[in-house]
Amino acid sequence: MADLTTNFAGITSPNPFWLASGPPTNTYGQVAKAFDEGWGGAVWKTIGEPIINVFSRYGSVDLGGTRMMGFNNIELISDRPIADNLKEIAEVKRNYPKQAVIASLMVESKRETWHDMVRRTQDTGADGIELNFGCPHGMSERGMGSAVGQVPDYTCQIVEWVKEVATIPVIVKLTPNVTDVTYIARAAVQGGADALSLINTINSIVGVNLDTFEPQPSVDGKSSHGGYCGPAVKPIALHLVSAVAGDPAVKIPISGIGGIATWRDAAEFIALGAGSLQVCTAVMHYGFRIVEDLIDGLSNWMDERGHRTLADVRGRALPRVTKWEELNLNYHLLAHIDQDTCIRCELCWTACEDGAHQAIRRLERNGNGEAGNGKRGPVVEIIEEACVGCNLCAAVCPVQGCITMRPVPNDYPAVGWKDYAAGRGKLAPRSEHFHTAAWSAAPKP
Ligand SMILES: Cc1cc2nc3c(=O)[nH]c(=O)nc-3n(C[C@H](O)[C@H](O)[C@H](O)COP(=O)(O)O)c2cc1C
Numbered sequence: 001m002a003d004l005t006t007n008f009a010g011i012t013s014p015n016p017f018w019l020a021s022g023p024p025t026n027t028y029g030q031v032a033k034a035f036d037e038g039w040g041g042a043v044w045k046t047i048g049e050p051i052i053n054v055f056s057r058y059g060s061v062d063l064g065g066t067r068m069m070g071f072n073n074i075e076l077i078s079d080r081p082i083a084d085n086l087k088e089i090a091e092v093k094r095n096y097p098k099q100a101v102i103a104s105l106m107v108e109s110k111r112e113t114w115h116d117m118v119r120r121t122q123d124t125g126a127d128g129i130e131l132n133f134g135c136p137h138g139m140s141e142r143g144m145g146s147a148v149g150q151v152p153d154y155t156c157q158i159v160e161w162v163k164e165v166a167t168i169p170v171i172v173k174l175t176p177n178v179t180d181v182t183y184i185a186r187a188a189v190q191g192g193a194d195a196l197s198l199i200n201t202i203n204s205i206v207g208v209n210l211d212t213f214e215p216q217p218s219v220d221g222k223s224s225h226g227g228y229c230g231p232a233v234k235p236i237a238l239h240l241v242s243a244v245a246g247d248p249a250v251k252i253p254i255s256g257i258g259g260i261a262t263w264r265d266a267a268e269f270i271a272l273g274a275g276s277l278q279v280c281t282a283v284m285h286y287g288f289r290i291v292e293d294l295i296d297g298l299s300n301w302m303d304e305r306g307h308r309t310l311a312d313v314r315g316r317a318l319p320r321v322t323k324w325e326e327l328n329l330n331y332h333l334l335a336h337i338d339q340d341t342c343i344r345c346e347l348c349w350t351a352c353e354d355g356a357h358q359a360i361r362r363l364e365r366n367g368n369g370e371a372g373n374g375k376r377g378p379v380v381e382i383i384e385e386a387c388v389g390c391n392l393c394a395a396v397c398p399v400q401g402c403i404t405m406r407p408v409p410n411d412y413p414a415v416g417w418k419d420y421a422a423g424r425g426k427l428a429p430r431s432e433h434f435h436t437a438a439w440s441a442a443p444k445p
Pocket residue numbers: 020021022023045046071072073075076077078104132134135173199200201228229230231233257258259260278279280281282
């Protein structure tokens with residue numbers, strides 16, 4: 001049975017699934033319930049001088065039938081008194097000694113203020129501290145949150161102040177709202193951070209009401225940019241986690257955050273270097289109970305694949321993240337359409353014809369089984385000499401597995417652009433169609 005126990009920068013938890021700082025970690029009652037249901041850890045809703053929140057604070061993006069594909073908020077840090085939060089953190093830690101309890105902190109950028117806050121936090125018995133340098137709205141206008149996390153010198157400075165008094169591990173939570181996250185990650189390392197977590201939310205406006213012209217979420221007719229999260233941000237988070245995990249100047253543990261909702265998401269973050277995982281939006285959508293599926297799914301997959309511990313998986317995909325110029329130009333793919341499962345919807349033809357490389361032909365308009373197998377509609381077929389293996393047809397096809405991409409073997413050794421441009425290595429022959437207007441070659445309906 002796979003062992004999910006986690007040791008993250010010295011913080012231990014029964015599994016790698018932690019609640020991210022946010023509404024689900026606002027109170028003792030919530031965190032205790034989450035631990036009862038199986039969560040391995042929790043990062044408390046960010047604590048600081050209490051603030052005043054606006055009413056109407058979340059915005060949502062639906063996609064087709066999927067609700068909350070993307071989620072946005074203009075909420076600030078905890079609006080509860082510091083003392084209440086610290087008292088409850090101490091209580092949770094006392095009652096759940098095995099789970100990881102992390103306090104997320106954000107105070108004004110003064111050395112004494114940070115020292116005082118860190119000392120008070122440590123008195124609770126919390127396992128670690130997360131510095132919220134990522135909040136993109138409200139607090140940043142007051143010189144906190146992403147106002148710190150967007151400037152390497154500020155990041156380094158505050159981590160140094162915190163480390164002057166910290167006796168427990170310090171995790172620095174990074175903002176994605178920067179041009180290159182590795183600069184900030186390195187600054188945190190330079191300041192003495194024990195670990196990093198990312199991503200916090202992405203600057204966003206989720207929509208505009210076209211009757212009233214109010215941006216969403218509207219507060220008495222107006223809105224401000226807020227933080228984007230949920231499934232929509234996972235690809236961005238995976239990239240940023242891999243960028244930091246693959247940076248030789250960053251050799252500290254990374255907690256992966258951003259759009260995690262299933263065990264597969266979790267496994268992908270681990271494969272790209274995450275040592276623990278944090279979840280917010282999926283819990284706001286479906287509740288704490290999702291942890292059961294996260295744990296079962298990850299353990300089953302690890303058992304099936306023979307991975308005994310998380311260390312067996314961590315970072316396994318990282319060596320495969322490379323620069324474009326090192327990708328093999330002699331790796332050729334061809335799309336293949338399975339005529340038995342094709343439903344003759346023509347989506348692949350339309351997408352390829354108008355939006356890509358004109359590499360699919362239609363054989364028979366309104367065919368009645370003549371060229372196909374009794375199904376109505378035209379038979380679609382790959383024009384092999386025009387196909388550049390781009391994946392678009394497979395991506396748009398509504399039938400899972402109907403269009404597959406198949407490698408076309410050749411005898412040419414792998415060569416990347418960098419070597420090829422320097423005169424090292426040869427290109428396997430490519431069809432003339434790649435460079436001509438194949439459009440005119442494709443039969444029209
Ligand atoms: C409503 C809401 C409030 C949040 N509040 C905080 C916060 O107080 N401190 C913090 O570090 N992150 C906060 N976050 C960011 C999350 O911890 C997390 O980084 C982000 O939502 C991405 O993860 P997800 O896609 O699983 O939600 C908040 C997110 C949401 C949706």
